[in-house]
Amino acid sequence: MTDMLNKGLSRRGFMTRAAALGLAIPTAGALLSACWDDEEDNGAVGAATEDDDHGDDHAEAAEDDDGPSPDAVRIAKDPADIPGPINRTEPEHVLVELETVELDGWIDAETTFTFWTFNGTVPGPMIRVSEGDTVEIQLTNSSDSRHPHNIDLHSAHGPGGGAEVTTVSPGETRGFEFKAIYPGVYIYHCAVPHIPTHVGHGMYGLIVVEPAGGLPPVDKEFYIVQGDFYTDRRPMQGGHAQWDGDRQFDERPTYVLFNGMFQGLTGEHAMQAEVGDRVRMFVGNGGTNLVSSFHVIGGIIDVLHREGQAEPVHNVETTLIPAGGSSWMEFDFDVPGDYVLVDHSLGRAVDKGAIAILHVEGDENPDIFNPLDD
Numbered sequence: 001m002t003d004m005l006n007k008g009l010s011r012r013g014f015m016t017r018a019a020a021l022g023l024a025i026p027t028a029g030a031l032l033s034a035c036w037d038d039e040e041d042n043g044a045v046g047a048a049t050e051d052d053d054h055g056d057d058h059a060e061a062a063e064d065d066d067g068p069s070p071d072a073v074r075i076a077k078d079p080a081d082i083p084g085p086i087n088r089t090e091p092e093h094v095l096v097e098l099e100t101v102e103l104d105g106w107i108d109a110e111t112t113f114t115f116w117t118f119n120g121t122v123p124g125p126m127i128r129v130s131e132g133d134t135v136e137i138q139l140t141n142s143s144d145s146r147h148p149h150n151i152d153l154h155s156a157h158g159p160g161g162g163a164e165v166t167t168v169s170p171g172e173t174r175g176f177e178f179k180a181i182y183p184g185v186y187i188y189h190c191a192v193p194h195i196p197t198h199v200g201h202g203m204y205g206l207i208v209v210e211p212a213g214g215l216p217p218v219d220k221e222f223y224i225v226q227g228d229f230y231t232d233r234r235p236m237q238g239g240h241a242q243w244d245g246d247r248q249f250d251e252r253p254t255y256v257l258f259n260g261m262f263q264g265l266t267g268e269h270a271m272q273a274e275v276g277d278r279v280r281m282f283v284g285n286g287g288t289n290l291v292s293s294f295h296v297i298g299g300i301i302d303v304l305h306r307e308g309q310a311e312p313v314h315n316v317e318t319t320l321i322p323a324g325g326s327s328w329m330e331f332d333f334d335v336p337g338d339y340v341l342v343d344h345s346l347g348r349a350v351d352k353g354a355i356a357i358l359h360v361e362g363d364e365n366p367d368i369f370n371p372l373d374d
């Protein structure tokens with residue numbers, strides 16, 4: 001596994017370049033077409049059709065040199081970029097403004113893909129509210145989008161989780177309110193037909209509903225969401241990958257990713273902690289299709305709120321995270337080093353990208369872990 005990781009890290013120049021470009025949204029002229037017109041009928045959950053393949057996502061690139069999109073940006077969400085714990089004691093009205101954005105991003109260090117996102121990253125932002133809050137969602141679909149989008153929040157107790165009442169054409173904004181009755185951690189996702197196609201382009205994220213009184217304090221918190229992607233190119237093949245609807249129908253992903261990028265949370269983008277830190281992770285699985293066997297190599301999940309349940313279980317090696325589900329978990333790290341997060345269906349990790357690294361700095365601790373050869 002080390003060789004494989006090093007190979008990935010040696011190509012960081014591409015990622016650095018992508019990060020430096022910032023969030024450049026492709027121009028309307030490049031994206032507008034008649035493509036989304038045939039999807040305006042959103043009244044029913046449709047089956048996959050040839051029209052759902054969206055194989056013309058980036059026809060312009062295919063006509064050129066078949067290289068990666070020149071507009072590509074880094075879309076992998078920074079796992080440390082999340083709202084802090086909630087300290088107030090009274091419920092509030094919380095306004096959450098989201099924008100659905102379709103943009104070209106790096107799916108691996110050499111290959112680009114046209115992602116559909118909430119706020120330009122995969123996953124979208126982590127939303128954090130408290131039990132009893134009234135949450136107002138305002139969803140805007142970028143005027144540059146080619147497709148309608150919406151949001152189904154699994155934390156919302158009402159029809160469709162809000163999907164139907166937030167369906168927005170490009171340039172539109174719609175909203176709704178829901179009361180966050182049940183504490184936990186929940187997936188949100190786009191639910192516009194053909195739903196697997198929208199989710200499969202990266203349209204998911206997490207909403208955390210803290211219990212009244214909040215969560216126990218920890219030193220570090222991180223946010224990771226797994227997803228499976230279906231493309232006409234294999235990882236590290238280069239160029240601009242097109243969506244492959246046949247592969248999705250057959251549930252044969254080419255990529256299985258944490259935060260939307262092949263080994264995207266490694267090297268300079270690894271999570272950082274120190275020996276002795278108490279670390280909490282909010283881990284979701286957007287799917288579309290796979291169930292994750294989430295594991296931290298060298299770590300033990302000593303507190304696991306499995307699927308967001310109020311009562312934790314303890315000392316778990318690997319936990320299942322269903323498609324459209326999520327958990328939060330806590331660890332201690334007593335020994336410095338690189339801890340590798342994987343989907344322990346290991347082909348997905350080694351071959352398809354579901355690898356992230358938590359880098360822990362600090363003093364060695366030979367009482368806990370003692371290499372005898374050094």
Ligand SMILES: [Cu+2]
Pocket residue numbers: 116148149150190191192198199203
């Ligand atoms: Cu969508």
